Amino acid sequence: MRYSIKNIINLRGIYAILWRELITFFRETPRFISSIVSPIIWLFIFGSGLGSSVVIGEIEYQKFIFAGILTQTFLFTSIFYGVYLVWDRRIDLLKSILVSPLSRTTIFLGKLLGGVTISLIESIIVLLLGLLIGIHYTPFTFFAAIVIVILASAIFTAIGLTIGSILDSPEGFQLLSTFILFPLFFLSGALFPLENLPQWLDIITAINPVSYVVDILRGVLIGINHISIVSSFSLILIFLIITSIIGVESFKRMRA
Amino acid sequence: MSALIKMNDLTKIFMSGRHEIIAVDKLNLAIEEGEVYGFLGPNGAGKTTTIKMLSTLLEPTAGSAQVNGYDIIKQPSKVRESIGIVFQDPSSDELLTGYENLKLSALMYNVRPADVEKRIDFAFELVELTERKDDLVKTYSGGMRRRLEIARALLHKPKILFLDEPTLGLDPRGRETIWKYIERLRNEYQMTILLTTHYMEEADTFADRICIIDHGRAVAIDTPEKLKRRVGGDIITIVADSPRVDKIKNLKWVKKIERKNGKLLVMVDNAAAHIQALLNKIGKVECVEVRRPTLDDVFIKFTGRRLEEEQAEGGFFEKVIMVQSRQS
Numbered sequence A: 001m002r003y004s005i006k007n008i009i010n011l012r013g014i015y016a017i018l019w020r021e022l023i024t025f026f027r028e029t030p031r032f033i034s035s036i037v038s039p040i041i042w043l044f045i046f047g048s049g050l051g052s053s054v055v056i057g058e059i060e061y062q063k064f065i066f067a068g069i070l071t072q073t074f075l076f077t078s079i080f081y082g083v084y085l086v087w088d089r090r091i092d093l094l095k096s097i098l099v100s101p102l103s104r105t106t107i108f109l110g111k112l113l114g115g116v117t118i119s120l121i122e123s124i125i126v127l128l129l130g131l132l133i134g135i136h137y138t139p140f141t142f143f144a145a146i147v148i149v150i151l152a153s154a155i156f157t158a159i160g161l162t163i164g165s166i167l168d169s170p171e172g173f174q175l176l177s178t179f180i181l182f183p184l185f186f187l188s189g190a191l192f193p194l195e196n197l198p199q200w201l202d203i204i205t206a207i208n209p210v211s212y213v214v215d216i217l218r219g220v221l222i223g224i225n226h227i228s229i230v231s232s233f234s235l236i237l238i239f240l241i242i243t244s245i246i247g248v249e250s251f252k253r254m255r256a
Numbered sequence B: 001m002s003a004l005i006k007m008n009d010l011t012k013i014f015m016s017g018r019h020e021i022i023a024v025d026k027l028n029l030a031i032e033e034g035e036v037y038g039f040l041g042p043n044g045a046g047k048t049t050t051i052k053m054l055s056t057l058l059e060p061t062a063g064s065a066q067v068n069g070y071d072i073i074k075q076p077s078k079v080r081e082s083i084g085i086v087f088q089d090p091s092s093d094e095l096l097t098g099y100e101n102l103k104l105s106a107l108m109y110n111v112r113p114a115d116v117e118k119r120i121d122f123a124f125e126l127v128e129l130t131e132r133k134d135d136l137v138k139t140y141s142g143g144m145r146r147r148l149e150i151a152r153a154l155l156h157k158p159k160i161l162f163l164d165e166p167t168l169g170l171d172p173r174g175r176e177t178i179w180k181y182i183e184r185l186r187n188e189y190q191m192t193i194l195l196t197t198h199y200m201e202e203a204d205t206f207a208d209r210i211c212i213i214d215h216g217r218a219v220a221i222d223t224p225e226k227l228k229r230r231v232g233g234d235i236i237t238i239v240a241d242s243p244r245v246d247k248i249k250n251l252k253w254v255k256k257i258e259r260k261n262g263k264l265l266v267m268v269d270n271a272a273a274h275i276q277a278l279l280n281k282i283g284k285v286e287c288v289e290v291r292r293p294t295l296d297d298v299f300i301k302f303t304g305r306r307l308e309e310e311q312a313e314g315g316f317f318e319k320v321i322m323v324q325s326r327q328s
Helices: A011-027 A029-051 A066-090 A093-098 A104-132 A139-166 A171-186 A199-207 A209-222 A229-253 B047-054 B076-082 B098-108 B113-126 B142-154 B172-189 B200-206 B224-230 B271-282 B295-303 B316-327
Strands: B003-016 B019-027 B030-032 B036-040 B062-067 B083-086 B160-164 B192-197 B209-214 B217-222 B234-239 B254-260 B263-268 B287-291
Touching: A011 A029, A011 A104, A011 B098, A029 A066, A029 A104, A066 A093, A066 A104, A066 A139, A066 A171, A066 A209, A104 A139, A104 A229, A139 A171, A139 A209, A139 A229, A171 A209, A209 A229, B003 B047, B003 B192, B019 B047, B019 B217, B030 B192, B036 B047, B036 B200, B047 B062, B047 B160, B047 B192, B076 B083, B083 B142, B098 B113, B098 B142, B113 B142, B142 B160, B142 B172, B172 B192, B172 B200, B192 B200, B200 B295, B209 B224, B209 B295, B217 B224, B217 B295, B224 B295, B234 B271, B263 B271, B271 B287
Parallel strands: B036 B192, B036 B209, B083 B160, B160 B192
Antiparallel strands: B003 B019, B003 B030, B003 B062, B209 B217, B234 B263, B234 B287, B254 B263
């Protein structure tokens, strides 16, 4: 038997999965609306509320948390995208996909692109909202932010899909968000600077991929970053490779 | 004719706590090209598990099988290309229209781009859903969904079609419609079909051969006619105060006499020819019923139990209702 890359990665198959993900996303209107409204609330209510009494360095608080809110938008969308895999299993649609000749790698890549595309759409809306609070873009910074959003949401989508491939019930995702997602988000520097944290939290911050994403985005958008952009970018690529490999492997073991 | 599906000691064991549950126990079956093969058995007999293994969704614990000449463990994607499958539970995406569901499938099965629309049109016509093809699947009835899934299973022109309880949960009209399609697929397209059912009538009418399966084991395999003949003849049920059993028990066409719930069950060769003679000998009777053996009798003969007409695992409509709650 001959093995070729075409058997493992089937572009038409990837397109098929992606196409279906996007149709269902736009048909489930509540899903779309809530993903847009939540960053608006954070940015304008939380940001300007807390911003009225807090200034970080020379920067208005609203601008400081902008990169954090952007990250929050695609972080939550990407991770929770995995819940739709659990739904696919519940409604038995997954069975009909797994019984098709598509390889598990193809199915994973199709799903991954679906999650990334949805995260990207939402992130672009948030980026445009940034104009309202005085974030200035050059074509380069806008483009750079988009590249980072794509890579970072691929990391988190891969994590979400890995979890979704294991869980049987959507409720499991609630636990996950309480015990993993919120800590990672709050310890990422998204909402406050990390300089004065107690030392034991430093370790979590250092191994937390969200920290690097927030830092590099803040660097690109308002010029404040603690880690060099090249290091953050390289780490993001490494995280992406690792999470994708784990994702593909977990898809290969996934039961219908 | 050659075997299109071949099982060699195909076995599946599930672990439930510390207990082993043998779902499928060393099946050695061969299904020939062009035949409609029925798995008949009660719930939990191992029918669906067997289909899942043959369609590569579940790995066997031991043994192996070839489907269309491909090994289910070593060449799963070749196997998947060769088969179309309609699952017991609805497995279409109800946020998509019927058309979109079929298109998704055509892309996944790599149907040639030039053929996609033609095949979809054809499939919709076959199951008579053309008028509803642009409606969301969530507006379909259970029967329409089943028809859509049959259409979907045929898009890539598979050599073998698996139908897992194709009429489960449908009303009589819905069942009849599905039967009509199965007939057409067999007669016009010479499709090889493996269907599981726990409706005897269905197996009797449609299957060329039946495998009676119980506790994961094949207890009898034959054509429905021959299976029924194995019961030992026609059954005459007699209600009488004092039947003269002694007068009939030595007749050579009487195969077996049983008493059950105050009734006398006499199994005879060719009841139509001998009923008069029997009645003359046995004396005054209150009531007589003559019937040919059914697959139910066959099932009782081989397993000692009745094949109950209850709902199979995971009723179709229960699932539809559960799925609809996703919308809220």
